[in-house]
Amino acid sequence: MLNKSSKGSSILIFVEDAYEDLELWYPKLRMIEAGFEVVVAGPKAGQKYIGKHGYPCVSDSAIAEMKSDNFQGVLCAGGWMPDKLRRDPKVLQLIQEFDQAGKLVAAICHGGWMPISAGVYRGVHVTGSPGIKDDLVNAGAIWADASVIVDRHFVSSRKPDDLPDFCRGMLEILAKQK
Numbered sequence: 001m002l003n004k005s006s007k008g009s010s011i012l013i014f015v016e017d018a019y020e021d022l023e024l025w026y027p028k029l030r031m032i033e034a035g036f037e038v039v040v041a042g043p044k045a046g047q048k049y050i051g052k053h054g055y056p057c058v059s060d061s062a063i064a065e066m067k068s069d070n071f072q073g074v075l076c077a078g079g080w081m082p083d084k085l086r087r088d089p090k091v092l093q094l095i096q097e098f099d100q101a102g103k104l105v106a107a108i109c110h111g112g113w114m115p116i117s118a119g120v121y122r123g124v125h126v127t128g129s130p131g132i133k134d135d136l137v138n139a140g141a142i143w144a145d146a147s148v149i150v151d152r153h154f155v156s157s158r159k160p161d162d163l164p165d166f167c168r169g170m171l172e173i174l175a176k177q178k
Helices: 021-033 081-085 089-100 109-118 130-138 160-177
Strands: 010-014 037-042 048-050 056-058 073-076 104-108 149-151 154-157
Touching (some): 021 037, 021 073, 021 104, 021 160, 073 089, 081 109, 089 104, 104 109, 104 160, 109 130, 109 154, 154 160
Parallel strands (some): 010 037, 010 073, 073 104
Antiparallel strands (some): 048 056
């Protein structure tokens, strides 16, 4: 059932090859189920990107065309994709704009690499893959091992097993932004 209060609201999700399949698809479908429009943006519009486990995702739009004003939040899924996209100045700019506007910045697993490179995690309580714990701490984040951490407009989780908690955290922040 659609949540009528979410009608007209949009979430941006980044995609590139080697994304973590579940960390993109589970939140995408959960946000659609909750009534949000979801836009998946990759380096090229209409491009097919293949997840780590072989599941394809076709981008709706190009990252270069995205404007943070058109969205209520952004999702940074994990996999090896974040290591590629963290080098894209437009990705970093968008994450910075979401942060400055107090909008949802959600990252799971290695997805935290993108907010790290955007410089928005200093003083933020987060979790993420233990593989990037040192990167998070060195970026000034306050790391803890938890299934989800919600700190202001930031939501973070460690791995695919945490997706139910992660999506509940995202929806909690989005409800507060209404």
